[in-house]
Amino acid sequence: MYLRFKQKNFKTWLQETADLIGVEAKNCVLVLPHETAKGFCFADSVDRSFSYVLMHAYLKENCTIHRMSNNQQGLIIFFNQIQVGDYISLRSKKASVKDSCLKERNNIFISSSNTELELLYTAGSTIRRLGIYLSPQWLTEHFDADAKFQLEVLLGQNLKMVNQFLINDDMQVKLNSIFQTNFDKDAEKLQLKTKVIALLEEFLSVFFNAFPEIRNKEPISKEDISRLKHIEQILSNEDTEKFPSITMLARIAQMSSTKLKLRFKQVYGYRLYEFYNKQRLGKAKELIENGMTPKEAGYSIGFANVSNFTKSFKKEYGLTPGRLLHKTNSSK
Numbered sequence: 001m002y003l004r005f006k007q008k009n010f011k012t013w014l015q016e017t018a019d020l021i022g023v024e025a026k027n028c029v030l031v032l033p034h035e036t037a038k039g040f041c042f043a044d045s046v047d048r049s050f051s052y053v054l055m056h057a058y059l060k061e062n063c064t065i066h067r068m069s070n071n072q073q074g075l076i077i078f079f080n081q082i083q084v085g086d087y088i089s090l091r092s093k094k095a096s097v098k099d100s101c102l103k104e105r106n107n108i109f110i111s112s113s114n115t116e117l118e119l120l121y122t123a124g125s126t127i128r129r130l131g132i133y134l135s136p137q138w139l140t141e142h143f144d145a146d147a148k149f150q151l152e153v154l155l156g157q158n159l160k161m162v163n164q165f166l167i168n169d170d171m172q173v174k175l176n177s178i179f180q181t182n183f184d185k186d187a188e189k190l191q192l193k194t195k196v197i198a199l200l201e202e203f204l205s206v207f208f209n210a211f212p213e214i215r216n217k218e219p220i221s222k223e224d225i226s227r228l229k230h231i232e233q234i235l236s237n238e239d240t241e242k243f244p245s246i247t248m249l250a251r252i253a254q255m256s257s258t259k260l261k262l263r264f265k266q267v268y269g270y271r272l273y274e275f276y277n278k279q280r281l282g283k284a285k286e287l288i289e290n291g292m293t294p295k296e297a298g299y300s301i302g303f304a305n306v307s308n309f310t311k312s313f314k315k316e317y318g319l320t321p322g323r324l325l326h327k328t329n330s331s332k
Contacts, residue, residue, distance in 0.1 A: 085124025
């Protein structure tokens with residue numbers, strides 16, 4: 001199943017998707033074709049600027065969701081609870097992620113409706129997702145200029161945001177209640193709107209606490225944001241085999257070492273070395289999945305000691321590089 005679309009109000013999206021796959025949507029509910037999946041999608045609006053969709057299905061074949069840019073800076077938030085069949089892949093114009101290691105996903109992914117994304121779920125996956133679309137109008141009414149600018153910086157991290165937010169216990173309780181809705185009862189569908197709003201409020205509260213600068217406490221200037229982007233590019237560069245000294249990075253950023261460490265953690269959610277290490281381990285994972293031996297992959301990203309590389313890799317991905325190579329070779 002392949003779904004290609006531009007993000008719109010989710011009620012409109014549901015109808016267009018129904019037309020695309022040749023199935024009628026009734027009362028905002030789309031029952032998926034039994035030959036491709038077992039499950040449903042439900043979409044509704046809180047108002048013209050705030051809509052949402054529920055997806056709950058077991059996939060009998062691969063499903064690709066290809067979202068084109070709608071040339072608007074709307075905000076899309078997906079609460080994902082996935083049992084992965086074989087693997088899951090996510091691709092944008094800037095980056096790609098393919099992962100078969102983590103079979104259970106319980107995360108929140110935020111992105112701009114101006115960003116093109118292609119998401120592939122393999123057959124055998126069970127997906128439970130709640131998506132919220134907040135239009136540019138909604139953001140204008142609820143976020144001030146500084147908050148929107150900081151949000152834009154975070155969205156600029158692209159696929160690095162995939163596992164940055166997890167569904168906490170309070171959100172889990174709200175999600176369970178949302179997915180227990182009886183869509184044949186109008187009263188429960190009306191209550192659902194209130195539940196979705198409550199979940200959004202919970203998420204934004206956590207989101208703001210995770211990134212204090214969005215609350216405009218000690219706001220970060222645009223000049224500092226630009227300098228931090230430069231540091232992020234240095235730490236993400238494949239040619240950066242050794243972690244640069246904090247002193248050198250601070251000199252490049254034209255900040256004190258203390259300020260650089262504080263501001264980088266505020267914007268990117270990781271300490272400088274943590275961020276650098278995640279980038280190079282991600283590169284090593286990609287190299288191993290393409291057939292490189294763990295020893296070669298470790299050396300290529302700057303690890304002189306294979307044992308240290310193995311420990312760092314297992315801590316990040318939950319399995320050793322050798323195990324990943326074995327799984328990769330077995331799936332070919």
